[in-house]
Amino acid sequence: EVQLVESGGGLVQPGGSLRLSCAAFGFSFSDYYMDWVRQAPGKGLEWVGRIRNKGESYTTEYAASMKGRFTISRDDSKNSLYLQMDSLKIEDTAVYYCARDNYGVDVWGQGTTVTVSS
């Protein structure tokens, strides 16, 4: 079964950092681009960014509002995706979803909640 499982969410103070992880199961992880998408409480879906596969040199793209603060990485040997979030702001409070990118997102994880608050 194709599955994505996020972890690492929690409560962090403004200005702090957090690293989210996503474990992939049931498909050839290394072949795919992978995305992060977030959803603030009561709001819609917002794309965070994506990382391409080895064939595309693991290049990354980010939404403008997150560029420079968020870093996406992957470890194909561990079938894992990561999101390093620095200089966190209150408005970064959201559920963060790991997602498989197949010309569009076709598989979603269950999400992990990040709360930025003092």
Next chain:
Amino acid sequence: QSVLTQPPSASGTPGQRVTISCSGSSSNIETNYVYWYQQLPGTAPKLLIYRSNRRPSGVPDRFSGSKSGTSASLAISGLRSEDEADYYCASWDDSLSGRVFGGGTKLTVL
């Protein structure tokens, strides 16, 4: 303000056909695939339509997608109470070099 524009709400009675629109531009919908997702309360989004008009296995054929120019639509026929959910469209935007989503449409089954 979302790059893709959806109506905030839609409604219908059981058995009816409902259509949800998604309006974009030449840099996204017109030149890239459209994806549709269903999100039930408290759950992760689920893929309903991919590559504008294709249905993943397991998605009922009551759901269909179409695209014309800078707009796309999701149609749900034979509306059922379990279809009550939020629906999102998404596409890639070449100008922004990023994925864009609609603001979501809350579907109510009366």
